[in-house]
Amino acid sequence: MSVEKTYAEINAKIKSGKAVVVTAEELIALVEEKGLSKAAQEVDVVTTGTFAPMCSSGAFLSLGHTTPRMKMQKVWLNGVSAYTGIAAVDAYIGATEMHEDDPLNSHYPGEFRYGGGHVIQDLVARKPVKLKALGYGTDCYPRRNLETTITLDEINEAILFNPRNCYQNYNCAVNLTDRTIYTYMGMIKPHLGNANFSTSGQLSPLLKDPHFNTIGVGTKIFLGGGIGYVAWNGTQHFPSMMNVEGKGQRSSAGGTLALTGDLKQMSPRWLVGTSYLGYGATLSVGIGIPIPILNEEIARYAALKDEELYAPIVDYGEAYPSFTPGNLGYVSYAELKSGKIKVNGKEVLTAPLSSMPRAREIASTLKGWIQKGDFQLTEPVKTLPSPTDGFIAHSIKEA
Amino acid sequence: MSPKRIVLRFGTDISVKPIVYRLVKDYDLVVNIVKADVNPQKEGTMILEVTGDQSEEGLNYLRDIGVSVQALNQEIVRNEDKCVMCGMCTGICPTGALYMERPSMEVRFDGDQCVFCQLCVKVCPMKAMEVCL
Numbered sequence: 001m002s003v004e005k006t007y008a009e010i011n012a013k014i015k016s017g018k019a020v021v022v023t024a025e026e027l028i029a030l031v032e033e034k035g036l037s038k039a040a041q042e043v044d045v046v047t048t049g050t051f052a053p054m055c056s057s058g059a060f061l062s063l064g065h066t067t068p069r070m071k072m073q074k075v076w077l078n079g080v081s082a083y084t085g086i087a088a089v090d091a092y093i094g095a096t097e098m099h100e101d102d103p104l105n106s107h108y109p110g111e112f113r114y115g116g117g118h119v120i121q122d123l124v125a126r127k128p129v130k131l132k133a134l135g136y137g138t139d140c141y142p143r144r145n146l147e148t149t150i151t152l153d154e155i156n157e158a159i160l161f162n163p164r165n166c167y168q169n170y171n172c173a174v175n176l177t178d179r180t181i182y183t184y185m186g187m188i189k190p191h192l193g194n195a196n197f198s199t200s201g202q203l204s205p206l207l208k209d210p211h212f213n214t215i216g217v218g219t220k221i222f223l224g225g226g227i228g229y230v231a232w233n234g235t236q237h238f239p240s241m242m243n244v245e246g247k248g249q250r251s252s253a254g255g256t257l258a259l260t261g262d263l264k265q266m267s268p269r270w271l272v273g274t275s276y277l278g279y280g281a282t283l284s285v286g287i288g289i290p291i292p293i294l295n296e297e298i299a300r301y302a303a304l305k306d307e308e309l310y311a312p313i314v315d316y317g318e319a320y321p322s323f324t325p326g327n328l329g330y331v332s333y334a335e336l337k338s339g340k341i342k343v344n345g346k347e348v349l350t351a352p353l354s355s356m357p358r359a360r361e362i363a364s365t366l367k368g369w370i371q372k373g374d375f376q377l378t379e380p381v382k383t384l385p386s387p388t389d390g391f392i393a394h395s396i397k398e399a
Numbered sequence: 400m401s402p403k404r405i406v407l408r409f410g411t412d413i414s415v416k417p418i419v420y421r422l423v424k425d426y427d428l429v430v431n432i433v434k435a436d437v438n439p440q441k442e443g444t445m446i447l448e449v450t451g452d453q454s455e456e457g458l459n460y461l462r463d464i465g466v467s468v469q470a471l472n473q474e475i476v477r478n479e480d481k482c483v484m485c486g487m488c489t490g491i492c493p494t495g496a497l498y499m500e501r502p503s504m505e506v507r508f509d510g511d512q513c514v515f516c517q518l519c520v521k522v523c524p525m526k527a528m529e530v531c532l
Contacts, residue, residue, distance in 0.1 A: 051483065053524065113526070186487050187522050194490040272483060274524045284483065284524075337504065339489075351490025353524075355483045356504030 002296050003041045007379040010044045010292050014376055019044040021370045023363040024203050024291075024302060031303040040299035045370055045377065048205040048302075049222070049288040049362030052198050052354035053274045055184070056164030056235060057283045058094040059120055059263050062157040063131065063150065065089055070143035072133040076100060077119045077150075079130070088141055092161075093119055095283035108278060109182040115281025118273030120160075123152045124224070125268035158263035160224060160271075164234035166287050168206035168255040169311060172197040172331055172350070174343055177317030182278020186353060188316055192343055195313070195350045200359035201306045201333030205289035208302045210252040211387060212239065214291050216380025221259065222288030222366045225270035227375075228261025233384045241387045244310045244330045251310040251330075255384070259287065270362075286358060288366040292377050306333035313343055323395070402431065402448040404471035405458065406515055413466055414443045422449065426457035434514050446471060446514055474515050474531060477508045481527035488519040488528065 013019040020043050022030060027046050031039045061082070063072070071088040075081070079099045082091035097116040104110050122129055133146040152158055173185035174195045181188050186196045199207065209215045219230040234256025241250045263271075270286030293299045312327040314320055319327075331341045336350050369375035385391050407418075414437050422428045428451035437443035449457065458468050484506045488497045496512035497519055499505065519528040 052485070111521075186524075187491055189491070196487065196490060272525060275526065276524055277522050284485075337501070339499065339501070349490055351488075351499075352486045352504070355485040357484045 002037070005044065005292070005294050007292060007294075007377055011376045013044055014370055015373055017371070017373050019370060021045045021047065021367045023360070023367055024048050024208050025360070025363070027299070027303050028202060028305050031299075036296060036300055036303065039303070040293055040296040043293045043299065046208065046291045046293060046299075046302040047288055047363040047366040047370070048203055048208050048291065049286070049359040049366070050166060050200045050204050050354060051270070051286045051358035051362060052200075052284060053184075053276070053282045054162060054165045054167075054285045055096050055282045057120075057160070057162040057285055058092055058116060059123075060157070060159045060161055061091050061093060061155055063089045063091065063155050066143055066146055068143050069141045070133065070135045070146060071138055071141035072146070073136055074134040076132040077129050078114070078122065080114070080116050080119050082116075095120065096280050098281060105278060110278060112275045112277070112279065112281045115273065115275070117281055117283030120263070120283055121268050121271050121273040123158065124263055124266050124271050126152055152264055159260060160228065160263045160266065161231070161258075161260045162285065163258050164236060164256045165259045165285055166205055166234070166257045166289075167199060168204070168210070168239065168252045169309075170198040170254075171314040171320075171327075172311045172336060172341070173316045173320075174313055174328065174348065175317040176315045179317075181317055182276070183316050184276055184279050184282075185316060186351075187277055190317070192346050192348050195336075195341055195343065195348045196353055197311055197336045197350060198353045199311070199333075200354050200356055201309055201337060202304065203356070203359045203363055205287060206255050206257070207252055207309050208304060209289075209291055209298070210239075210241065210301055212255065212384045213298055213301075214294065214380070215257070215289055216384050217382040218378050218380050219289065220375070220378040221290070222286070222362055222369075223259055223261040223266065224263070224286060225267030226261055226265035228259050230257050230380075231260040232258040234258045236393065237385060238391050238393055239385060239387050239389075240391070242312070247310065247330060249308065249310065251308075252387075286362050288362040290366060290370060290375070290377055306337060309333045311336065313341075402429075402450040403454055404433070404511065405447050405449060406469045406471050406474055407443075407445040407447065407461065408467040409443050409465065411440050411442065413464065414439055414441065416464070418461060418464075418466065419447075421460065422457045426453040426460065427451055428454055428457050434516070471510070471513065471515060475510070475513050475517070475520065476529050476531045478527045478529055481525045482506065483525055483527075485524065488523055491518050491522055493518070
């Protein structure tokens, strides 16, 4: 008999400390040992994890009023500009904004040592951050200049709001050209010198719920070391299933999540300022999402293994920058994690951008929270567009 | 006897001197040049593996003529607090000094294999690979 559970039943078990919680990797082992039906009956919650650079990240900061009052028209935090086209003392610090004096790529490849992601990590590490603001002066907000230091605890609100995180799947990047390239997928050597990939494969949240059966608006998650929520689908949310040519399989393409949470309860271990040589600065974000095992189908997806999850191989030397469609084939996460893949008949060394040990630590931390009864699951208040909704990407049309 | 792995740095005055020849001829050392960047009118660096009973004397000769001599594994260090074990460095490290343990995918650094190319220092997204002077 197939199993059916409700969120309420699972939460009651969590509350009484009786819920069976396993990480996605532990579920795989359990399914291999006992079979899918038995595993689905036994397990209540599966935890996932990912820790990787996620550029569409940032924080809304409400800095507090000055005496006299000021409408901050320009704001810099440790020399990094924050967006102020909102209310008087509110600003949004974006992860990829660079320090005002950064040489960028004028000395190619640039180092991009300090950007918005680093400001966020410094704030959450409780370091003092220099605040500089300019105003144009109004009758209600006369002040025009401010230079001071702030700390995370002194400002009114700090809300992490990441418009696009937690990519479901991502390209494996290679370089077919004859020069080294510096990309958001790292440094890639010429003539298929190396291959970089992201996502944590069988631990990755959205690869384990490919049809968005349980992850939706309002889902409570591990975010940056604290509690966060799914706010909406992410930007560029294209959750189709791609045909893995030559392998007779289908694999998730590119769903994304918009995530939010109170920055003040997060940790610098899980929000890390990151610099990509020749590309830019960003923020590495730790995310863990619990998947309630409501039925066997959800368990089957949550138990997908690295051998069954595929990434497309894409040339970042020519095809990607020129927006040429197509790829160089597909490769499984098991192959990617083995350290070597074959591309165009050549053996190529692989390396991840996404930390597997950290992803594992997140999944097991979240498991601990749920086992202790501290963390209840939330039923989505709205489901997210799934592969059957037919979202397609638009590109900019020029006259 | 296991070889000593050393990094030599020297000014333009030394670049024209046959220092490796002296190590072999005067101190009877077996010298393996792992890496060398020596050009006239430029500061030079060299990474050597040196084996022999008189290796200390040979290195003292180098120091006496003004060569900076440092043990190789003291040169590049990993800042464990900053490293998140993403593993990106393992794809570009030319000698496999930075490698991943499987299946844990934990990143390990074997200083003995490092040839001080400093590629990891430039590429590490967390700036966790540091040159220790």
